[in-house]
Amino acid sequence: MSGTMGDVILRAEGINKDFGGVLVLKDVSLDVRRGEILGIIGENGAGKSTLMKIMSGIYQPTSGKVLMEGKSVRIDTAIDARRLGISLVPQEFNLIRDLPVYNNVFLGSELRTRLGLLDKEAMKARTRELLAELNVTIDPEARIERMSAAEKQMVEICKSLAFEASVLIMDEPTTMLTTYEIDILFGLVRKLRERGMTIIYISHKLKEVKALCDRVAILRDGVLVHESPIADISVLEMAQRMVGRELGSIFPAKHEPGEDVVFEARGVTVPGLVEDISFTLRKGEILGLAGLVGAGRTEVAETILGLRKKSAGEFLKNGVVLALDEPADAVASGISYLSEDRQGAGIVTGFTVTENITLVSLANYCRSLLRLIDKGGERKKVQGYVDSFRIKTESLDKRLENLSGGNQQKVSLAKSIDTEPDILIVDEPTRGVDVSAKHEIYLFINDLAKKGISCLFISSELEEVIGMCNRVLVMRDGKIAATLEGRDINEEDIMFNATGAREEFAS
C-alpha cells in the first residue's frame, strides 16, 4: 500500500527539549521520507506535539538539529518553517473568525495589485482553485465563524497548499470530526500524497493511523520507542508500545441499570436546534446520545442546563417537573454537566487544580458561620480526586494551563462530580485524551453508574458509545431518529440512523 517512498526530506537529529527542568523529548531522531504519510502516535504528554512544534519552528530544541533536504536548518519562527515548505495544521485552528475564507488562506502573505492594494479577486480565484483541487464545496467568501469544524480544517489545509508546503503536519486532525467527515479527510490526505506531498499525521486514534499511514513512529515519555512500516505492526501492538504495558479491553463490563426512571424529557423543543425530544433515563443507567456533529446533542444538554430556552416540553426528575432557567438550577436539582469544550466552557486555565475542581461546588465548602471558604477541607477533598483519578500534577496549586489534556479532562470530570449529582451529563468525555486516560475515564463513569448515578453519555466516538452505554439515542437534525438497545447498539445501526442513509456510511 505504500506508494513510492522517496529519500529523506525532513530529519530530526538528536532532539532534546527541556521545559523548566523537565525533559519532554530525549534524544529523538526521526526520518521523514518524501511522499509518505508518517503516523506519529503516543499518549498525551509523550512529546508528539512538542516534536512537531520544533519541526515547524514554534519551539526551539534545547539541543539537536533539524535537517531539511539534507541541509541543517535553523527554524526560528513559523515563517521560517513556511519558507522551507513545512506547514502545521494545529489541533486548535488558527483561523480568524471574522474574516472570509480567502483572507484566512492568504493571511500574512496577501496577494497585492501593482498599487500595493489587496488583490481580492486574485485571492478569491486562487482559493477557489485550491478548494476545487481538494474537492470541497466551500465558498471562498464565506465567513469562518459559520463553519463546521470539518470545513475549518479544510480551510487550514487549503492554507498550507497556498504556501506550497511540501511537508504538512497535522496534529490530531480528526478530534473534532464525525466518522463521515473523517472518511472525506482521509481521501483528501491520500490525494495530497499522490501529489507528492509528505504528511506527518499525529494522532492517538490507532485505527486511523493503521488505516491511513505508510509508516508509524511511536513516542513514549519523550523517547522514540518504535519506528516501522505500518504493515509490520498491529493496532494492539501499537497500543502496547505506546502505553508500555499489556492492554486488556479498554471498556469495563456494563452494569445493569435499575428500573426507576430518574430523569425524563418530554417533547422538548428549541426552535431550529432541537425538535420534540423525549427520553427517559433510569437510575444507574448510561444512556448514549449519538449523532453527527450538529445533530443537536450538545444543544439537548445545554437546554437541560437552562442555557438554551425551550419553546415547548419539560424535564422531570423523579416525576416532578423541573424549572431549569440557568445552570445553577440544574446543579441545585442534582444535574451536572461535563462540557465538550474543555478550554472554552469546562475549565479555567488560569485557575489551580483546587480552584477548578471546587468551582461548581464551592458553596459546599462555605458552611462556616461567616461563609468563608474552608481551604483545608477543599484541599483534602481535591487531594482525594487527584489520588483516585490519578491526576498527574506537581501540586494542587498548579495552574491548569500547565497540565496535559488528559489531566485537564480528569480535573474537569472531578469538578462535575464534586457537586454530588444524581444525573451526570458527559459531552465528549474523552476528546483529546490518550488511551490510558480514556480507560480511566471509562472506569470512573462506570463506577459512578454502579453507585446509582445516571449518566447521559454524549459522544462522537462510536466505539465508546458502543462500549459504554446501556441504551443509545441516535439524533439526526435535532430529532431522535432511533433508540437502540442490546445488540442493536452497533456501528452500522448508529451510523444508519445518524446519517439516514446506509449508502453514505458504506462509501
Next chain:
Amino acid sequence: MTATSGSRFSLEKHGSVLALGVLFILAGIIGWPYFLQVENLVNVMRQSSYTGIIALGMTFVIISGGIDLSVGAIAAFVASCGVLFMNYVLVHNGGNESSAILLGIAVMLALGFLCGALNGFLITKGKIVPFIVTLGTMSIFRYISLQMANAGEFASHSQAYGEFGMSKVISFDVSGNNVSLPTPVLALFLIAFILSFILHNTRYGRYLCAVGSNARVAQYSAVRVDRVRFWAYGVIGLCIGASAALLAARFNTVSTPNFGLGFELDAIAAVIIGGTAMAGGRGSVWGTVIGVFMLQIIQNMLNMAGLSPYLQGVVKGVVIIASVYIQRQRQ
C-alpha cells in the same frame, strides 16, 4: 506562565514590592533629605489614599474583566449631593454637626453605591460593554454636577466636617517625633484589608476571578455571572462614596469642575502597576496599594527635583507603560 521559583522568592508575587523598594531608595536620594522626613511620607500616603480607595474598587472591576471610567465623575456628583445634604440637615436639626456629618457620609456611601449599581445594571442587564457604559456615565455625572453648581463650588457649612478631613488616628513615636496616621490612610488600609480578604477567602472572590478569567466557563459552572459582575460595580461604587466623603472633607468644599478629575486614569494605572491583569481573572488588592504609593512617590520625587507638573505627567505615562512591559516580560 513558567514555574515560579518556589516558596523563597518569586518575582511574580513580590515584583511590585521590589519595585516600590527601588523607587523608595531612588526618591530618598533625589529628594534628600526632605523625602524621607516623616511628615513628607505621611503626606504622600494621604495624597495616595483618595485615588487609592477608588483604585481598590477598580481592582475588583478589572479582575471581573471590566473597567470603570466614571469614577471621578461619580465622585464629584456624590460629593456635591453629600455636601448639599449635609448643609440641609445642618439647617434643619439646629446645628448638630456630628449627626449632619454622619448622615452626609451615609448619603455619599449610598449614592456611590447606587451610581455603581447603575453602571452594573446597564452592563449586565443592558449587555453593553463596560467601557461604553462608563464612558457615558462619566459624562452624565460630571455634567449633572456642573449643572447643579453652575460649574462652581459647593462649600460645606460644617467646620467639623473640614476638621474630620484633616483628622488623624493612631499615633505612634518615630525617633522622638509623634506621628499619626491621617484618617483617609487608615481607611485605605482598612478597605484594602477587607477587599483582599473577600478576594481570597470568599466564594464571591473566587467567582470574581472565574468570571474575569473565562466568563463562559463560569457560566457553565453555575456561577451567576451577571450577579458577580454587578457586585463588582457595587463595590467600586461604595469605594467612590468613601473616597468622595474623605476628599470633600479635606477641602470642606466640592469644586465641581475639578473634583475627582482624572481619578479614573490614576486608579486604573495603580491597578495595572500593582500587577492586576488588564484582561481580568487575577489580581492583587495589596498590589494596587503599592501601585498608588508608587505613583504618588514618583510625583513627590519629581516635585522635589523641580520638574514641571507637565513633565511629571510624561514620566507617569512612561512608568505605566514600562511597568506593564516588565510584567509582560516576566510571563
